[in-house]
Amino acid sequence: MFNSTNPMTRHAEILNDVVIKFAGDSGEGMQLTGSQFTNNTALLGIDLATFPDFPAEIRAPQGTLPGVSGYQLRFSSDMVFTPGEECDVLVAMNAAALKVNLKSLKKGGKIIANTDGFDSKNLRLANFPEGVNPLDDGSLGNYEVIRMDITKMTREALKEISLGTKEKDRAKNMFVLGFLYWMYNRDMASTVQFLKDKFGKKPEIFESNMKALQAGYNYGDTTETFTTTYKVEKAKMHPGVYRSIMGNQALAYGLIAASQKSGLPLFLGSYPITPASDILHELSRYKSFGVRTFQAEDEIAGITAAIGAAYGGSLAVTTTSGPGLALKAESMGLAVMLEIPLLIVDVQRGGPSTGLPTKTEQSDLLQAYYGRNGECPMPVIAASTPSDCFDAVYEAARISVQHMTPVIFLSDGYIANGAEPWRFPNANDLQEITVNFKAGLNPDEEKFLPYLRDEKLARPWAIPGTPGLEHRIGGLEKQNVTGNVNYEPENHQLMVKLRQEKVDRIADHIPEQKLDSGPTKGKVLVLGWGSTYGAIKSAVAELKEEGHAISHAHIRYLRPFPANLGAILRNFEQVLVPEINNGQLIRLIRDLYLVDAKGYHKIMGIPITKTELVAELRRYL
Amino acid sequence: MSNTTVNPLPLTAKDFATDQEVRWCPGCGDYSILAQVQKVMPTLGIPRENIVIISGIGCSSRFPYYMNTYGMHSIHGRATAIASGLKATRPELSVWIVTGDGDGLSIGGNHTIHLLRRNFDVNIMLFNNQIYGLTKGQYSPTSEEKKVTKSTPFGSIDHPFNPAALALGADATFVARSMDRDPKHLQEMLIRSHAHKGASFLEIYQNCNIFNDGAFEIFTEKSSKQDETVFLEHGKPLIFGAQKNKGLRLDGFKPVAVEFGKEFSADDLWVHDENDFHKASILSRMFDNPREAEHLPRPFGVFYESFRSCYEDEMAMQIGEAIEQKGKGDLNKLLRGNETWTIA
Numbered sequence: 019m020f021n022s023t024n025p026m027t028r029h030a031e032i033l034n035d036v037v038i039k040f041a042g043d044s045g046e047g048m049q050l051t052g053s054q055f056t057n058n059t060a061l062l063g064i065d066l067a068t069f070p071d072f073p074a075e076i077r078a079p080q081g082t083l084p085g086v087s088g089y090q091l092r093f094s095s096d097m098v099f100t101p102g103e104e105c106d107v108l109v110a111m112n113a114a115a116l117k118v119n120l121k122s123l124k125k126g127g128k129i130i131a132n133t134d135g136f137d138s139k140n141l142r143l144a145n146f147p148e149g150v151n152p153l154d155d156g157s158l159g160n161y162e163v164i165r166m167d168i169t170k171m172t173r174e175a176l177k178e179i180s181l182g183t184k185e186k187d188r189a190k191n192m193f194v195l196g197f198l199y200w201m202y203n204r205d206m207a208s209t210v211q212f213l214k215d216k217f218g219k220k221p222e223i224f225e226s227n228m229k230a231l232q233a234g235y236n237y238g239d240t241t242e243t244f245t246t247t248y249k250v251e252k253a254k255m256h257p258g259v260y261r262s263i264m265g266n267q268a269l270a271y272g273l274i275a276a277s278q279k280s281g282l283p284l285f286l287g288s289y290p291i292t293p294a295s296d297i298l299h300e301l302s303r304y305k306s307f308g309v310r311t312f313q314a315e316d317e318i319a320g321i322t323a324a325i326g327a328a329y330g331g332s333l334a335v336t337t338t339s340g341p342g343l344a345l346k347a348e349s350m351g352l353a354v355m356l357e358i359p360l361l362i363v364d365v366q367r368g369g370p371s372t373g374l375p376t377k378t379e380q381s382d383l384l385q386a387y388y389g390r391n392g393e394c395p396m397p398v399i400a401a402s403t404p405s406d407c408f409d410a411v412y413e414a415a416r417i418s419v420q421h422m423t424p425v426i427f428l429s430d431g432y433i434a435n436g437a438e439p440w441r442f443p444n445a446n447d448l449q450e451i452t453v454n455f456k457a458g459l460n461p462d463e464e465k466f467l468p469y470l471r472d473e474k475l476a477r478p479w480a481i482p483g484t485p486g487l488e489h490r491i492g493g494l495e496k497q498n499v500t501g502n503v504n505y506e507p508e509n510h511q512l513m514v515k516l517r518q519e520k521v522d523r524i525a526d527h528i529p530e531q532k533l534d535s536g537p538t539k540g541k542v543l544v545l546g547w548g549s550t551y552g553a554i555k556s557a558v559a560e561l562k563e564e565g566h567a568i569s570h571a572h573i574r575y576l577r578p579f580p581a582n583l584g585a586i587l588r589n590f591e592q593v594l595v596p597e598i599n600n601g602q603l604i605r606l607i608r609d610l611y612l613v614d615a616k617g618y619h620k621i622m623g624i625p626i627t628k629t630e631l632v633a634e635l636r637r638y639l
Numbered sequence: 640m641s642n643t644t645v646n647p648l649p650l651t652a653k654d655f656a657t658d659q660e661v662r663w664c665p666g667c668g669d670y671s672i673l674a675q676v677q678k679v680m681p682t683l684g685i686p687r688e689n690i691v692i693i694s695g696i697g698c699s700s701r702f703p704y705y706m707n708t709y710g711m712h713s714i715h716g717r718a719t720a721i722a723s724g725l726k727a728t729r730p731e732l733s734v735w736i737v738t739g740d741g742d743g744l745s746i747g748g749n750h751t752i753h754l755l756r757r758n759f760d761v762n763i764m765l766f767n768n769q770i771y772g773l774t775k776g777q778y779s780p781t782s783e784e785k786k787v788t789k790s791t792p793f794g795s796i797d798h799p800f801n802p803a804a805l806a807l808g809a810d811a812t813f814v815a816r817s818m819d820r821d822p823k824h825l826q827e828m829l830i831r832s833h834a835h836k837g838a839s840f841l842e843i844y845q846n847c848n849i850f851n852d853g854a855f856e857i858f859t860e861k862s863s864k865q866d867e868t869v870f871l872e873h874g875k876p877l878i879f880g881a882q883k884n885k886g887l888r889l890d891g892f893k894p895v896a897v898e899f900g901k902e903f904s905a906d907d908l909w910v911h912d913e914n915d916f917h918k919a920s921i922l923s924r925m926f927d928n929p930r931e932a933e934h935l936p937r938p939f940g941v942f943y944e945s946f947r948s949c950y951e952d953e954m955a956m957q958i959g960e961a962i963e964q965k966g967k968g969d970l971n972k973l974l975r976g977n978e979t980w981t982i983a
Contacts, residue, residue, distance in 0.1 A: 095706070259979050260979060261979045285727070305960075326725035336723070351714075356711075444974075492711055503659075
C-alpha cells in the first residue's frame with residue numbers, strides 16, 4: 019500500500035551522496051523526523067552519518083531564530099565519516115529555520131518550505147524586514163524552492179479525526195517525512211512499525227500520524243509538479259550484519275557487555291546533565307541484565323554512590339558532562355586513594371561553566387588529566403565515533419577492574435547524539451574480562467595487607483562479606499602495603515610514585531598506536547582524538563587522493579599514551595593536532611615528547627569540517 | 640536496621656577493636672561512643688565481615704579505623720552517599736554511618752536528607768558536639784546563636800539546625816537521640832537503630848572537651864540531668880524530674896510541663912507513642928535553650944519509628960520482576976536490536 023502508484027511517469031535518478039537537513043521549531047518533531055529517515059536509510063544498507071543540532075531551551079520562543087532545531091543526515095553509496103557540510107536539501111518548516119540554515123545549503127540545492135511557516139508573524143519573528151518574504155522576493159533564485167502548505171494539507175488529511183487543531187498540527191512532521199520517503203523511493207514500513215510501537219495504545223494519535231505520513235507520500239506521488247525521484251544505492255561496506263546506533267546508546271551497551279563478560283553487576287550513579295542523560299535513560303531500561311541505576315541528588319552523590327558500589331564489588335559507573343566532572347573532582351581523588359575500579363564518563367559539551375550545553379567541544383581533556391587536587395593520575399580513554407563508544411568503554415571497564423583504578427572516559431555531544439551503521443559484535447567474540455576478588459587469607463598470610471600489589475601494581479579487591487579480610491581504607495595517605503594511615507615523608511613520596519607507576523604500566527597492557535591511514539614515515543602526521551575522527555579521516559583521504567604524503571593517527575588511549583606513540587611522532591617532519599578546543603592534546607604531546615606540533619583549533623560548538631581541515635593541511639604540504 | 644540471620648559467634652567487644660592507636664583527645668566523648676558500639680556489636684549476631692562502617696571527615700569520622708570490621712574513612716560529607724551505593728548493591732550487609740554535625744548537616748546535609756527519604760536500611764550515628772573540632776573550633780550548623788568561636792569573634796548570627804526535626808522533615812522512619820555520658824541508654828539506642836528496618840537516624844550528644852566543653856552538661860550531669868531531660872519510652876507517660884514528680888501534657892498541640900499534685904497525676908500525662916508522627920514532631924520541637932527561664936526538658940530516646948519499603952529492596956524487586964517477565968538479559972539480543980540489515 020505504500021508503493022508508488024504510477025511509477026511509469028517518474029524518473030528515478032541515482033545519486034551517490036546526499037545531505038538533508040530537517041529544520042523547524044524545537045518541539046516540531048525535527049529530531050524525530052530526522053532519526054526516522056536515518057533508520058529507514060540504514061536498513062537499506064546505505065552508509066550514513068548524522069548531526070543533530072538543537073537549542074538548549076526545551077521550547078525556545080516559537081518561530082524565533084534561537085528556537086530552531088535541526089537534524090542533518092548524510093547518506094551515501096560510499097563510506098562516509100562525517101555528516102557532510104553543505105546540504106542538498108533543506109526542509110524549512112518556518113522562516114526562522116530557513117534563515118538559520120540557508121548558508122549551509124548548496125547552490126542549486128532544494129528548499130522544501132512550509133509556506134504556512136512564512137506568514138507575516140513568522141517572518142517578523144525571524145527578523146525579516148517588514149513586507150519581505152524570501153519565498154516571494156526572488157532572493158532564493160539560486161535554489162530550487164518547493165513550496166508546500168504542509169500545515170493546511172496535514173489538517174485536510176486529518177479532517178475526519180476528532181483531534182483539536184493543535185494536536186493535528188503535531189503530525190506535520192510526518193507529512194514531511196512521507197514526502198521525503200516518496201522523493202527518495204523508500205518503503206515506509208520502518209516508520210509504520212515505529213508509530214505502532216509508540217502510539218499503539220492511543221489510536222487517534224496513531225491514526226493522525228499514519229494519515230499525515232501517507233498524505234505526504236501521496237502528495238509527492240500524485241502531484242504532477244514532481245517528476246523526479248532519487249535513489250541512493252547500498253554502500254560498499256564490510257560484509258556483515260549491521261544496525262543503526264547512537265553514541266550514548268553504544269556506550270550503555272558497552273557497559274552492559276563489560277558487566278556480563280566480567281560477571282560484575284553494573285551500577286550507575288548519575289545526576290541528569292546534557293548531553294549525558296541518555297546513558298542514564300538507556301541503562302535504566304535494562305533491569306533484566308541486573309543493571310542498577312541510581313538517579314542521585316547531585317553529581318557528587320552520583321560518583322560517591324558509585325564508589326560505595328565499587329567497594330561492594332560492582333562494576334560502578336558515574337556519567338556526567340564537564341560541569342559535573344568538576345564537581346566530582348574530590349571524589350575521583352578518593353577513588354585514586356582507595357585504588358578501586360570506577361568509570362567516570364564525561365560526555366563533553368561547550369564550556370566553561372554552563373557554557374553551551376547542547377553543543378559539542380573537546381575541552382575537558384586537561385580537566386580529565388589534571389583536574390584534581392594532589393598528584394592524582396587516572397587513565398583517560400576517548401571514543402572517536404558513535405559505535406566506537408561500545409569498544410572504547412568496554413576497554414575502559416577492563417582497564418579499571420584489572421588495574422584497580424578509576425578511569426575517565428571521554429565522549430562528546432557530537433558522538434553522543436550522532437548515529438551511524440554498526441557492525442555489532444557477537445557477545446562470544448568479546449574479550450573476557452577476568453576479575454578475581456580476594457577470597458580470603460592465603461595460608462601464608464597472617465594478616466590481610468590491602469595495599470600489597472601484584473606485577474601490574476594493582477592491589478587486591480577485597481569486598482565486604484569476605485571473612486578474614488576485614489580492613490579499613492580511606493582518603494588519608496596510606497602506608498605502603500598495610501594501608502594504614504601514614505604521614506611519614508618517605509612513605510608519601512613512595513606512594514605518589516607508586517600510584518603514578520601503576521597508571522604508567524597500563525601502557526604495557528594496551529595495543530600499540532596504529533596509523534589510521536598513510537605511510538609510517540614522512541612529511542605530515544595529523545594526530546587526533548575523539549570526535550574529530552571522521553573529519554580528519556575524510557580530509558586526509560582527499561589529500562592522499564591528490565597524491566600527497568600525509569598520515570593520520572587517532573588516539574584512543576590518552577593516559578597513558580601507547581608506548582610507541584613517541585616513536586611514531588618522531589617519524590614525521592610535521593605533526594598537526596586539530597581539536598575542538600583551544601589546544602589541549604597538543605600541550606600534552608609537546609610536554610611529553612618535545613615535538614614541535616602545530617595546532618588547529620575550532621571552538622564554535624560545532625564539529626570541524628573536512629573542507630576547512632583540507633585547507634589548513636595544505637599549508638603544511 | 641535489621642538483620643535476621645543470627646550467627647552465634649562467641650565474639651566480644653575486644654574482637655571489634657583494632658591494633659590502631661585511638662587518637663582522639665583525652666577526655667573526648669567519642670571514646671565512650673566507641674566503647675558502646677564495640678559492646679553492642681557482638682550482641683547483634685552479625686558476622687563481623689558483614690559489618691561496614693563508613694564515615695566522612697571530622698573527629699568522629701576516625702571511627703572506622705578503630706572497629707575491626709570493614710570500614711571506609713571517606714571524604715567530607717559523603718559517607719551517606721557512599722553508604723547508599725553500597726547498600727543498594729549489597730543489601731545483605733549491615734551498614735553503619737558515622738558522621739558529625741558538620742559532616743552530616745553542613746557539607747553533607749544534602750545527602751543526609753536524601754538518604755532518609757529513600758529509606759535505605761542503614762544506621763546513621765550523628766555525633767553532635769555543636770562545634771568544628773578537627774578544624775580547631777569554628778561554629779557548626781548546630782551551634783547556638785551568639786556563640787563566640789574562632790570564626791565568630793562577635794558571636795554567631797547563624798540560626799542552628801534542629802537535627803531531629805530535620806530528620807523528621809525528611810521523612811526519616813526512625814529518629815532517636817542519646818548522649819555519650821549515658822552508656823546504658825546509648826547501647827539501648829544503638830540496638831534499637833540496628834533493629835529498625837529502614838534508615839535509622841540517631842543523634843548522639845557528644846562533648847568536645849577541647850573546643851566546646853560542657854555544651855550538653857546541663858543534660859548529662861547528675862545535678863541537672865533529671866530535671867532537664869525527659870526519657871521517652873513507648874507506651875509510658877512522659878515523666879521527668881529528680882523526684883519523678885513532673886511530667887508533660889499536651890494542651891492542644893502545645894506541650895506543657897506540669898508538677899504532680901492536686902491538679903495532675905501521672906495518669907494525666909502525655910503517653911509516648913513512637914508511631915505517632917505528629918506527636919513525634921512536637922517532641923522534636925522541644926528544643927528550648929535550657930538557659931532560658933521558661934523552658935521544657937530535652938527529650939532523649941526514640942522519637943519516632945515507622946515502616947515503609949526500603950530503596951534497596953524496591954530496586955531488587957524491580958530487577959526480579961524484569962527478569963521474571965523478560966527472562967535474564969540476553970547480550971546478543973541487546974546488541975542486535977530490532978532492526979538489522981546484511982551486507983554481503
